[in-house]
Amino acid sequence: MTGAAGSLPGAGPTLAPDALPRLRARLADRAAERGLLDVAYRALETPVGTLLLAGTPKGLVSVTFDGAAPDETLGRLAATLSPRVLEAPARLDPAARAIDDLIAGRARAFAGPLDLALARGFGRDVVERLREIPYGETRSYAEVAAAVGSPRAVRAVGTACRRNPLPIAIPCHRVVRSDGGLGQYAGGVDAKRALLAVEGAALAD
Amino acid sequence: MSRAPFDALVTQHGARVWRVCRALLDEADADDAWSETFLAALEAYPTLAHDTSIEGWLVTIAHRKSIDVLRKRARLVVGDVPDRVAPATGRDLDLARALAQLPQRQREAVVLHHLGGLPFAEVAVQLQSSTDAVRRASSDGVRRLRVLMGEQP
Numbered sequence: 109m110t111g112a113a114g115s116l117p118g119a120g121p122t123l124a125p126d127a128l129p130r131l132r133a134r135l136a137d138r139a140a141e142r143g144l145l146d147v148a149y150r151a152l153e154t155p156v157g158t159l160l161l162a163g164t165p166k167g168l169v170s171v172t173f174d175g176a177a178p179d180e181t182l183g184r185l186a187a188t189l190s191p192r193v194l195e196a197p198a199r200l201d202p203a204a205r206a207i208d209d210l211i212a213g214r215a216r217a218f219a220g221p222l223d224l225a226l227a228r229g230f231g232r233d234v235v236e237r238l239r240e241i242p243y244g245e246t247r248s249y250a251e252v253a254a255a256v257g258s259p260r261a262v263r264a265v266g267t268a269c270r271r272n273p274l275p276i277a278i279p280c281h282r283v284v285r286s287d288g289g290l291g292q293y294a295g296g297v298d299a300k301r302a303l304l305a306v307e308g309a310a311l312a313d
Numbered sequence: 314m315s316r317a318p319f320d321a322l323v324t325q326h327g328a329r330v331w332r333v334c335r336a337l338l339d340e341a342d343a344d345d346a347w348s349e350t351f352l353a354a355l356e357a358y359p360t361l362a363h364d365t366s367i368e369g370w371l372v373t374i375a376h377r378k379s380i381d382v383l384r385k386r387a388r389l390v391v392g393d394v395p396d397r398v399a400p401a402t403g404r405d406l407d408l409a410r411a412l413a414q415l416p417q418r419q420r421e422a423v424v425l426h427h428l429g430g431l432p433f434a435e436v437a438v439q440l441q442s443s444t445d446a447v448r449r450a451s452s453d454g455v456r457r458l459r460v461l462m463g464e465q466p
Contacts, residue, residue, distance in 0.1 A: 116427045116455060117462045120408065121335035121343075123328045131331070131344060132323060135351050144355045147318075186318040191359055193318035 136196035146190035149182065150197040151175035152204045154211050156299035159276075161200050161207065164189065167221030168203045170273050173295040189225060210276055213306040216243040218277040226273035230261070234268035241282045244307040248286040270294055276303065319358055323351060326371050329430055333375040336428045337409055338382055346382050350375040366438070372429030373439045376421060383413060411461035419454030422447045427455070 139145040147169070149162040158175035161168060162185055169189065172181045186193050197204075202220055209215035227235040237255045241247050247255075253265045265283070272280040275294055281303040285291045290311070293300035304311055330350050335343040353374050361370070412420055418440075425436045426447070436447045 116408070116423070117411075117459050120428060121332055123331040123335075127331075128327050131327065131347055134344075135323065135348050138348055138352055139355055142352065142356075144352065149320075182318040182320065183315075187315035191316035191319055192355055194320050194323070194355075 132195060133198065136194045136199065139192075139194060140196070140199060144192055145194055145196060145199070146192035147185050148194060148196035148199045149178070149185075150195060150200045150204065151178065152207060154208065156211060156276075156295055156302055159207065161203055162193075163200050163203055164223045164225065166223040166225075168200075168206075168218075168274060168277060169223040169225055171207065171275050171277055173275075173299070207276055211303070211306065218274075222274055222277060224273070230256075230258075230264060231268040231271055234265055235272055235274075235278055235280075238269070238272065238278050238280050238283065241279055243279075244309050246282050246284045246304070246309055246311075249283055249291065250286050252283055266291065279303075282307075282309070316358065316361075319355055322354070322358075322367060322371070326368055327351075329368065330371055330375045332430075333372055333424055333428045334379045335409075336424055337376075337379040337412055339409070342382050342386065343379075346375065346379045349378045349381070353378065366435055368429070369425075369431055369435045369439050372425055372431055375429070376424050407462050408458070411458045414461055415454050415457055418450045419457065422450035423454040423458070426451050 136145060136148065140148070143165075145165075147162055147164060149160060152159045152161055152175060157173045160170070160172045160175040160178045160181055162170040162181075170181070170185060172178075174181055182193055206215065206219045210218060224232060224235065233256045234252060237252055240255075249262045249265045249269070250259070252269075253259050253262045256265070258264070269280040269283050270292055272278055272294070275281065281293060281300045283291065288311075290297050290300050290304075301311065327347075331343060331347050334346040334350065337343075338346055350371065354371055412424065415423065421440055422436055425431050425439060426433060431439070433444050433448045433451070436442075436451070437444045440447055442450075
């Protein structure tokens with residue numbers, strides 16, 4: 109068989125480039141209806157960077173600052189939570205609004221359910237204490253270490269804050285150094301300063 | 314070994330799966346079959362054997378789901394020739410109608426190879442046949458399609 113003899117008569121169908129987003133949105137809806145959407149995600153443009161939000165049926169499970177290049181985080185979520193991961197912006201609209209409200213100073217606490225599945229062991233203990241730091245106030249890493257009952261684990265508290273799976277929603281930005289320095293932040297020091305400024309927290313600069 | 318996020322499969326193979334569905338169905342039904350294909354795949358994905366060829370797997374599900382829709386539409390029993398494919402326009406309709414009239418083996422080979430883009434060796438794996446047999450079925454199928462669609466052989 110040679111040349112055109114082996115090819116199909118007619119051009120065959122091709123998918124219009126603008127059709128895929130519509131198909132994907134419908135797939136995400138149906139997957140959720142059938143209980144097959146374990147991890148939904150979307151990007152969110154904010155003044156502190158392009159965020160990646162991910163949620164499970166239980167609630168918002170992950171906030172990261174790599175919304176513009178999310179492959180590594182999505183791979184990690186697939187490995188640790190479930191490979192049933194789909195982009196589903198509409199399903200994360202309420203969480204996106206709640207995060208937006210926090211960043212803009214319109215809300216004092218995250219409004220909506222959180223899934224702490226990615227915070228385990230000591231990290232989970234630290235994250236739980238972070239939720240108790242009042243809006244507009246800060247605590248030192250040493251104070252948080254004392255609060256979790258491991259006063260010498262200051263460095264481990266720093267690591268746990270950096271690995272907080274839900275920054276902004278769970279205020280790890282309110283933990284600063286004992287000498288007044290801001291300390292590190294997953295979203296960068298500028299983002300940390302901006303989040304504290306919106307809250308009107310007193311900063312030693 | 315961990316799996317890629319399912320979303321990456323949709324991005325990578327979404328157009329391929331749609332080509333398979335649309336070859337057999339009108340546009341609205343093709344959209345449905347596309348969703349059903351990825352839903353079935355999503356359900357099975359976490360327990361899929363790690364050495365599975367993803368494109369072969371998806372294309373085969375897409376063909377099966379499209380046939381399901383065709384049967385539902387035409388109230389077919391297995392082996393019957395559909396008397397009607399839902400209305401569509403242009404040459405793709407001719408292709409859908411002609412494909413539906415091929416013997417099952419030929420249609421499978423043509424759809425998996427020409428629309429799904431699978432090499433004959435992979436088509437053979439999916440259809441549990443030999444490379445030679447599926448190559449022959451595809452070639453016979455294409456020849457038959459030309460006649461059905463009124464092209465000169």
